[in-house]
Amino acid sequence: MPKKYRLTKIADRNTAKPFLKETQFEIDYQNTLNPAQYEAVSSTDGAYLVIAGAGTGKTRTLVYRVARLIELGYDPKSILLLTFTRKASREMMNRATALLDNRCAKINGGTFHSFANLTLRRYAKLVGLDSNFTILDQGDSEDVINLIRAQLNLTKLDKRFPKKKTINSVLSLSINTGRTIEKILEEEYPHFYEFADKFYEIAKLYEEYKRRSGLLDYDDLLVYLRNFLNDKSKSYVLTSSINFVMIDEFQDTNKLQAEIVYGLAQHNNNVMVVGDDSQSIYSFRGANFKNIMNFPNLFPDVKIITLEENYRSTQEVLDLGNHIIDKAIEKYPKELFTRKTGGELPAIIAATTENMQSRFIVNRILELREENVSLNDIAVLFRSSYSSFDLEIELNKANIPYQKFGGMKFIETAHVKDVLAFLRIAENPKDVVSWYRVLLLHEGIGPKKAQSIIEKIMSGELNIKSHPEKVLDKSYKENIFNLFLCLHRVFTSNKVPAELTEIVLNYYEPLFKKKYDDHNKRKKDLEIFINISENYRSLTSLLADMALDPPRDSVADVAEEDKEDEYLTLSTIHSAKGLEWHTVFIIHAVEGFFPSGMAYSKIEALEEERRLMYVAATRAKQNLYITYPMNIFDRHNGMTLSKPSRFISDISEELAEEWLLEEDE
């Protein structure tokens, strides 16, 4: 169907600005949006900072702006919309498409990392990279670091040297926040400060290693992109094609990402960032809500728009949320209000034990179902993913279907990583970590032997692409011969992901059964992996997606065919970002769990826990229940009496009802 007012000929979208009168738009923007939203949506040129409180229609605003820009005649491909997750990106494009038409699906979108991935591959030559680099996920990075850590003999020191996880997070924080390693050690890990020089040594070796092996970790994706953007003569080809930059969840970006935003928008400074400083919950990844405060320094002519009308929650829920966040030490001034009144007061529920908390939730959910509240409209939120273990048992007993978000991911399970390691080698034979992982699967091969085989492969002494009979002499055991035979098959196949996966799994199966006692349970994951691989045409994109947008389901609820269409959501608060439900339960609101004991030592960390509680509370549209067990198992002391979370302990009768659950005899 031809659109009434589509402008077809625009000589140069960057200079000749198309325009329409307000009445000529297909969508009645002015009357569908509130004044603040409309101001943001109808903006075109210039820099905008949209401070959007929880539930104020942030996504809606972005979606409408995309539609309007397209209606104005701008090329969809010249609109870049960066979001926090790929799911969010997909959702926005779908909504915009539904609103207007499928031109909206053509905009440039994705996460910072996925955008960097595509850009770096496309402009690999200009960037100075090989376009088929492999992406290391966090676990892979840690493995590399562990290898280096072992080589440096750091385990033999008198004092315990930090573990791979810690090392990786220090290095990563340094890159993402632009602070030196010393500074980070001093501020976050003072007990490891004395090892600063070792950290530098590891960082150097790690960099060399990645360069040599054609590997990029998450941070590299951003760093290379930033550097590319800074080299204006080279990146002009990219930046001149971007007319509008939009960034969602700006409160969760870090310094490095802010620099990227600056670089992306350099062509004409048309940039809009949207965020809520009160919902900044990713500081462990280097995010700093002060990015929002600093934004006006980056773009001096920025216009600030504040969205304050909340469309999600009842006033009762909002009051409690406001109470929690009012005590925050620093935030952008804003006052959320809603027209939804007459809701029920939130409830704060003390249960004598953790199990009673679980049973309360199960009962309440069953009651809600009686009241015709769909399971899809209910969520249970928690600080850390293990908090739901007891509840999960009770839900299973009661036959309540649920999906859990956050926590252990499919991709992080050892057996899936094993299979991926084979495929990584197929993609990039220089990938030493994957070689290491694969070789160690074999009997009789430990770290030393693996090392020596890898050296021979890297030096070319062992040519893995030719048939093993030609390259392996008698000193190699049969299992190595078989491994090389398998890899030879991989290298000589036509590299369709599904076919490669099949070859690998055939070979891997006996090793897998030997390595894992519980291989029956794990087997399902491998079957899922086959299905996933069938959706890809190239190995490069399969591997990139596995690192950047991994499927989240592991064994827990794999069977696609018996997946219920109605299910309860269990989620970490981090994974619940941006979502909303009719009824929300927040569990384990106990000192030491929420706020986490890890946060006690730093005021900034405690402030972040507070924002986390705020995010959790503002997910609720209608009902909000915050529960805490009074006795909870503490690994150090056994059963201990616990204190309710500081975020809810001082709440007055007007803000929430307090219930006490006791065992009925």
Added chain:
DNA sequence: TACGGGAATATTTTT
């Protein structure tokens, strides 16, 4: 040098 068993240890959130 590989590898299994038992001890130690730290314990969150995710692209």
Added chain:
DNA sequence: TATTCCCGTA
């Protein structure tokens, strides 16, 4: 509780 670390044995 689950992973990592350490050490003795083959």
